[in-house]
Amino acid sequence: MSNTPGKTVHIIVNGTSVEVPEGVSVAAAVLGHSHERHFYEHSLDGSKRAPWCLMGVCFECMLEIDGRPNVQSCMVQVAEGMVVNTQKRPAVPGENGLSDQGDRA
Amino acid sequence: MNITNFDCIVIGAGPAGLAAACAARDCGLEVALLDEQAAPGGQLFRNVESPLAQRLLDEKDRRTGLDLVARFRAGGTDYRPHSTVWAIDGTAVSYSRNGVSERITASHIILAPGGMERPVPFPGWTLPGVMGAGGMDILLRSDCLPRLSRQEPVVLCGNGPLLLLLACHLLDAGAPVAAWLDTGDTLRRLAALPHMPAALGDRAYLAKGLRMARRVLSSGMPIIRNVRSLRAEGDGHVEQVRYTTSKGEYRLPAGMLLRHEGIIPRTHIPNALGLAMTWDEVQRCWHPTTDIRGRTSCEHISIAGDSAYVHGGDASLLKGTLAGIDAARRLHVISEAEADHRSAGTLRELRRLEWARGFLRHIFAPHPDIFAVPDETIICRCENVSAGDIRAAVREGFTNVNEIKRFTRCGMGPCQGRMCGPALAELAAQASGLPPRQVDMLHVRMPFRPVPLNEYCTLNGLGYEENHTA
Numbered sequence: 281m282s283n284t285p286g287k288t289v290h291i292i293v294n295g296t297s298v299e300v301p302e303g304v305s306v307a308a309a310v311l312g313h314s315h316e317r318h319f320y321e322h323s324l325d326g327s328k329r330a331p332w333c334l335m336g337v338c339f340e341c342m343l344e345i346d347g348r349p350n351v352q353s354c355m356v357q358v359a360e361g362m363v364v365n366t367q368k369r370p371a372v373p374g375e376n377g378l379s380d381q382g383d384r385a
Numbered sequence: 386m387n388i389t390n391f392d393c394i395v396i397g398a399g400p401a402g403l404a405a406a407c408a409a410r411d412c413g414l415e416v417a418l419l420d421e422q423a424a425p426g427g428q429l430f431r432n433v434e435s436p437l438a439q440r441l442l443d444e445k446d447r448r449t450g451l452d453l454v455a456r457f458r459a460g461g462t463d464y465r466p467h468s469t470v471w472a473i474d475g476t477a478v479s480y481s482r483n484g485v486s487e488r489i490t491a492s493h494i495i496l497a498p499g500g501m502e503r504p505v506p507f508p509g510w511t512l513p514g515v516m517g518a519g520g521m522d523i524l525l526r527s528d529c530l531p532r533l534s535r536q537e538p539v540v541l542c543g544n545g546p547l548l549l550l551l552a553c554h555l556l557d558a559g560a561p562v563a564a565w566l567d568t569g570d571t572l573r574r575l576a577a578l579p580h581m582p583a584a585l586g587d588r589a590y591l592a593k594g595l596r597m598a599r600r601v602l603s604s605g606m607p608i609i610r611n612v613r614s615l616r617a618e619g620d621g622h623v624e625q626v627r628y629t630t631s632k633g634e635y636r637l638p639a640g641m642l643l644r645h646e647g648i649i650p651r652t653h654i655p656n657a658l659g660l661a662m663t664w665d666e667v668q669r670c671w672h673p674t675t676d677i678r679g680r681t682s683c684e685h686i687s688i689a690g691d692s693a694y695v696h697g698g699d700a701s702l703l704k705g706t707l708a709g710i711d712a713a714r715r716l717h718v719i720s721e722a723e724a725d726h727r728s729a730g731t732l733r734e735l736r737r738l739e740w741a742r743g744f745l746r747h748i749f750a751p752h753p754d755i756f757a758v759p760d761e762t763i764i765c766r767c768e769n770v771s772a773g774d775i776r777a778a779v780r781e782g783f784t785n786v787n788e789i790k791r792f793t794r795c796g797m798g799p800c801q802g803r804m805c806g807p808a809l810a811e812l813a814a815q816a817s818g819l820p821p822r823q824v825d826m827l828h829v830r831m832p833f834r835p836v837p838l839n840e841y842c843t844l845n846g847l848g849y850e851e852n853h854t855a
Contacts, residue, residue, distance in 0.1 A: 286437065286528070303423070303435055304527035312529025317622045318513040324769045328621045330513030332766075332804070334520040335428060336421055336469075337501050337651075339799040340511075340766065355469070357423050 291362040300358050307331050307341040307354035310364065319343055319353070321369035342367060388463065389845070391417045393712050394478050394491040395462075396470050396654070399427020400450075400698045401690025401705035402497035403457045408709025409495075410460040412719050412727070417489060418457075419468040419480050425454050427499055428519065429698040431526055438526040441554055443593075446698070453702065471832035473658060476685060479832075479844060486840040493685050493712040496655065497705060500648040500691035502547075503670065504804045505755050506772070508762050509617030510644070518543065518551045518645035525554050535561050537640025540626045542615055544569035545647040545749045549597045556604050563637050565601070566612040566628055568646070570752035580744035590699075590741050609635075613754065617642050646751050650692045653803065657829040658683065664822035667750050668695070670807065671826050677735065678728070679708035687711065696742050703735040756811035764812065765805040767798020772812055779816035785825045786810050799835055802827040 287302040293314040300309035310316055311331065318328035320342050331341035334354045343353040344365040353364070391414075395406045398420035406418045420427075424434060430450035432438035439447050457464070465482060472479040479488045502517040509515065518541070524530055533539060538561035541548055548565070555562050601608075609630060616627040617639075626639045649670040655662065661674040661682035672694045679687035689708035690701035707728055714724035760773030770793045778789045786809050789795060795809050796802030802809075806827045814821040832841075 301437060301528045303432065303437075304529055305523075308524050308527040308529040311531050312524055312527065322511075322769065327511060328513055329511060329766075331516065332504070332510075332520060333502065333517050334523040335501070337800065337803045338504075338766070339804075355421060 289358055289360040289362075291358050291360075291364055293364045294366055302358070304358055305334065305354045306343065306345060306351075306356045306358055306362070306364055307334055309358050310343070310353065316366050318366065320367035323370050323372075326369040388415075388417075389487075389489045391415045391463070391489065391491040392716055392718070393417075393493045393495060393709075394419065394489065395495045395497060395709075396420075396478070397427065397497035397499055397690070397692070398422065398425040398457075398464075398466070399497060399499045399690060399701065400429055400453065401499070401692075401701040401708070402427065402495070403453050404702045404705030405495045405497060405689050405709040405712075406462040406705075407453070407456050407460050408706045408727075409712050410462055410709075412710060412713030414709075414713055414716065414718060415463075416461075417463040417465060417491065419465050419470055419478065421467070421469050423466050425457055425464070425466075426450060428523075429701075430454065431523060437528045441522075441526055441557070449699075449702070469834050470654070471834045471836045473654065473686075474831075481834070481836055481840055484837075484840070486836065486844050488844050492716055493687070495679070495705075495708050495712060496686065496688045496692060497690045497701075497708075498651040498654060498692045499701075500695050501651050501803070503646045503649045503751065503807055505543075505644060505646045505751075506762050506764050506805070506808050507615045507617070507644070507758055509619070509623065511763050511766055512617050512619055512623045513621065514619070514623035514640060515617045515642045515644070518548050518643045521641070521643050522547070522551050522554060525558055530558055530560060531641065533560055533640045536638060538563040538638070539641045539643060540564055540566065540637055540639040541643050541645075542566040542568065542612065542626070542628075543645035544751065545645050546594065546745065547648065548643075548645040549594070549601065551643065551645070552601045552606065553597050556600065556606075562604075562606050563639065564607045564609055566615065566626075567608060567610045568612050568615070568752055568755055569610075570750060580747055590738075615644075646755060647749055648691060648695045649807065650695060652692070652826075653801070653829050653833050655681065655688060655692075656826065657831055657833060658686065660686065660688075662826070665694070665746075667746050669751055669753070669811070669821065677704075677707065677732065678711040679704060680711065684715070695746075696738065700735060700738045700742070703731050703738070706731045707735070753811070756808055756815065758812075764808050765793075765795040765798060767800055767804070768794040768796075770795040770805070775809060775812045776816045779813055784813060784817040784819060784823075786813055786827050787825060789813055790827060796827050801829060801833075801835075
């Protein structure tokens with residue numbers, strides 16, 4: 281759609297290298313240039329969530345960035361080689377084959 | 386070592402914050418500016434120094450933004466980007482930057498956190514692909530438009546000047562737009578008519594609006610009026626939009642649904658500081674009580690820009706200039722007469738812009754019915770609290786939003802009530818029969834933002850860390 285030549289960097293989204301414009305937020309880069317359509321699964325009901333505001337208000341853009349979980353990705357700029365992962369719903373004791381003690385059944 | 390004491394700290398690098406810092410510097414103050422983003426500009430002038438955003442701004446806005454940022458950069462303000470303010474305690478401001486928290490002090494503090502889109506819940510609004518219009522505009526300015534097609538087009542819904550601007554930006558980007566669903570209130574639009582003659586005093590502004598309206602109308606984008614009962618539906622992502630009009634129920638396929646119901650001030654900091662607030666009956670939102678120079682109920686804190694009351698970028702710049710000059714006057718760095726002299730032109734210009742504001746705030750007033758959502762609608766996205774949960778709490782006898790919060794957990798998640806606060810108040814008001822201003826506003830406490838405990842304990846390199854390195 282809009283292919284103005286500009287500087288780009290590469291980030292790795294869920295294991296795939298993606299070329300994105302320099303200087304943009306991780307959240308914008310993932311929405312615009314990766315194949316991922318959601319960012320995390322809600323801890324209460326597992327529903328898939330993605331950003332609403334992209335300006336630091338909604339806390340719906342949480343991603344794991346360079347190993348740190350639950351980062352507000354709209355407030356972080358992309359950097360060459362950055363490793364970004366969408367987040368699965370945390371395991372809940374008593375659900376999905378996990379016993380209340382937390383060890384796998 | 387970093388300087389930790391200033392004459393003035395400005396929070397926010399949008400038009401108001403930048404203008405405030407420039408004006409205060411011009412008067413001779415030592416100024417620090419803290420801002421969350423990587424570059425100056427706020428939302429209106431986001432990425433203004435990069436060609437990505439410049440393409441989207443019209444010639445006048447681009448020049449204004451670039452001039453302001455250049456003046457700011459050359460002015461000698463101690464600019465600290467990537468800085469999220471999480472506490473203000475008297476004259477001390479604590480903020481987090483790159484995982485380290487610092488605390489600096491100043492004799493005067495100017496808050497300029499700007500506005501945000503009014504979050505209006507509806508069934509399916511938590512689905513990926515449903516966003517605020519402002520979010521989409523940020524994507525366009527970042528050259529990060531998601532993949533769309535004629536089968537998965539954009540649907541716009543709501544009411545407000547930003548939606549008009551976004552529609553133009555989407556047309557410019559060649560994005561497929563299936564429809565504009567208008568939720569505005571015809572009666573309130575008629576109520577705006579008496580304000581029209583005054584607004585004609587600001588021809589340039591109105592001409593810009595009409596230009597955008599013509600562009601949208603001539604594009605052939607279907608505009609559907611009196612839209613109610615909006616729903617987003619889909620499996621893991623929005624796939625279709627449902628709505629009703631006076632003629633019946635309709636469905637549209639959609640790849641993205643963008644909702645906009647106006648801009649409201651970001652009030653978390655003034656709210657937490659206990660500053661006096663005013664309820665705006667027309668725009669249905671709280672804003673800090675300020676005078677035209679941004680003075681608040683607390684002497685050493687002033688507020689500039691859309692966070693004082695929403696009036697757009699041009700006015701924000703003027704409001705910032707007035708607040709910066711007034712800070713220097715308060716600190717006796719310039720005399721009353723000097724302050725009056727420096728403010729005169731800006732005051733005149735701001736009063737002129739007020740003419741059009743009276744008209745716009747009525748014509749784009751939110752329809753109260755937009756909050757009449759079905760029980761299953763998620764209101765608090767963080768804690769999954771539904772409209773039905775809130776109504777049940779009101780039936781239990783709770784009418785103050787803070788009681789309802791404790792009873793339902795609505796507003797207790799990471800966003801600290803930013804996304805649900807306005808809707809919670811409207812729902813509590815509807816269910817209890819009280820006017821919204823009587824159900825109170827959510828009390829915000831510090832930290833304004835979630836901050837890791839180890840950052841809290843190692844402010845300015847003190848505490849925990851020191852004990853371990855000693």
